[in-house]
Amino acid sequence: MKAILDHVGIAVQDLGQALAFYRDALGLDIEAPEEVASQRVRAHFVPVGASNLELLEATAPDSAIARFVEKRGPGLHHITLRVEDIRAALARLKARGIRLVDEEPRPGAEGALVAFVHPSAAHGVLLELKQPRAERPPAPGPDLRPQRFALGALRLTSVNDGLFRLDGGAMFGVVPRTLWERKMPPDDRNRILLAMRPLVVEAGWGRLIVDCGAGDKMDARSAEIYGLDRRRHLDHALAEAGLEAASFDYVLATHLHFDHFGGATARDAGGALRPRFPRATYFIRRAEWEDATHPHERNRASYLADDFVPLEKAGVVAFYDADQEIQPGVRVVRTGGHTGQHQIVYLESEGQTAVFTADLIPTTAHVQDPWIMGYDLFPMETLAFKKRFIREAIEREYLIFFEHDPYVAAGYIRERDGKRIVEPAPGG
Numbered sequence: 001m002k003a004i005l006d007h008v009g010i011a012v013q014d015l016g017q018a019l020a021f022y023r024d025a026l027g028l029d030i031e032a033p034e035e036v037a038s039q040r041v042r043a044h045f046v047p048v049g050a051s052n053l054e055l056l057e058a059t060a061p062d063s064a065i066a067r068f069v070e071k072r073g074p075g076l077h078h079i080t081l082r083v084e085d086i087r088a089a090l091a092r093l094k095a096r097g098i099r100l101v102d103e104e105p106r107p108g109a110e111g112a113l114v115a116f117v118h119p120s121a122a123h124g125v126l127l128e129l130k131q132p133r134a135e136r137p138p139a140p141g142p143d144l145r146p147q148r149f150a151l152g153a154l155r156l157t158s159v160n161d162g163l164f165r166l167d168g169g170a171m172f173g174v175v176p177r178t179l180w181e182r183k184m185p186p187d188d189r190n191r192i193l194l195a196m197r198p199l200v201v202e203a204g205w206g207r208l209i210v211d212c213g214a215g216d217k218m219d220a221r222s223a224e225i226y227g228l229d230r231r232r233h234l235d236h237a238l239a240e241a242g243l244e245a246a247s248f249d250y251v252l253a254t255h256l257h258f259d260h261f262g263g264a265t266a267r268d269a270g271g272a273l274r275p276r277f278p279r280a281t282y283f284i285r286r287a288e289w290e291d292a293t294h295p296h297e298r299n300r301a302s303y304l305a306d307d308f309v310p311l312e313k314a315g316v317v318a319f320y321d322a323d324q325e326i327q328p329g330v331r332v333v334r335t336g337g338h339t340g341q342h343q344i345v346y347l348e349s350e351g352q353t354a355v356f357t358a359d360l361i362p363t364t365a366h367v368q369d370p371w372i373m374g375y376d377l378f379p380m381e382t383l384a385f386k387k388r389f390i391r392e393a394i395e396r397e398y399l400i401f402f403e404h405d406p407y408v409a410a411g412y413i414r415e416r417d418g419k420r421i422v423e424p425a426p427g428g
């Protein structure tokens, strides 16, 4: 039986005095109290590392804590071990003839199931077993297979360069964790899972890729910080989609952040940095290039010169200045906000429209107007653009590509009963 020390229960006679010691003298944090009606106690949890102290205050004279204090005075009351399956644990103890207080589990604090083992069996210690409230079942793993979409004369293929993790708070700006964690549960380092999903566009004029993921140049320390998971990356996705890197004519950057354009260059066998797509012309907005090559303290960590400077040296960059059609049906529109020159990409053919929204709407959790990344340099600009854009996207039923969503590559934004949702559009 696997067990972890969950908490140590301490019976308290005078809560004020107990707080004066545990909170004020020791300087520990005390959580908001929780009533456990079934045991007529109020529990005050005091986090100490992976475990807690639990100050127990009787709420009725017939409570077990009141009787304990009356008999023995305040003090150590019980220890609690966390188990995975409390019924299995009780069955195991019962089979060995261990004396139990509770033969069946009962409800405890924080929605857990608990049962006590008799102190006579546990060598003078009242032992509580606890099975925490079941966490939500883990979400199914992200589906990283290429997804194809037909849009008039354009063939769109959503590919990916693996997964990474960013701080959940930074991804949602002013939105409190209590709201975003329901949509994107953080790991134990407060990071949420994100994907990098470039988009391949093919038409009579050739083959283009919008953004190209982080690539494989990241050093081990950064890879650890960002939880970079490239067990499946762009090479796999392109191979599955039957697309050779050498077959691309154009590469288009929404902006030059490493998670969007790190894959634009790669090291050759001799360690030199080369264009990752050897035949391609790289379209980069000139003012974004200027920002990326003159970073400041706030954006320096996102602009890595190795991602784009070698392209200019290789003479493969086509700079441009204003919103325009890059190829027939592929149009860039500056949003600003996230970076001064951040762009989204409109894909238009035969009256249909899809939009690759990059960091304007990085995941499906970002479709509410104020859910704006803390990374954005000009969040009010993001808000203004986003409000207009999402209204337009709903009314005209744009197919939206979410570059960082780990689960949904593309979908339609809908409004139902005043609530915004995304209806996923799984590609073929």
Ligand SMILES: [Zn+2]
Pocket: 255, 257, 260, 338, 359
């Ligand atoms: Zn970005």
Ligand SMILES: [Zn+2]
Pocket: 257, 259, 260, 358, 359, 362, 404
């Ligand atoms: Zn990004």
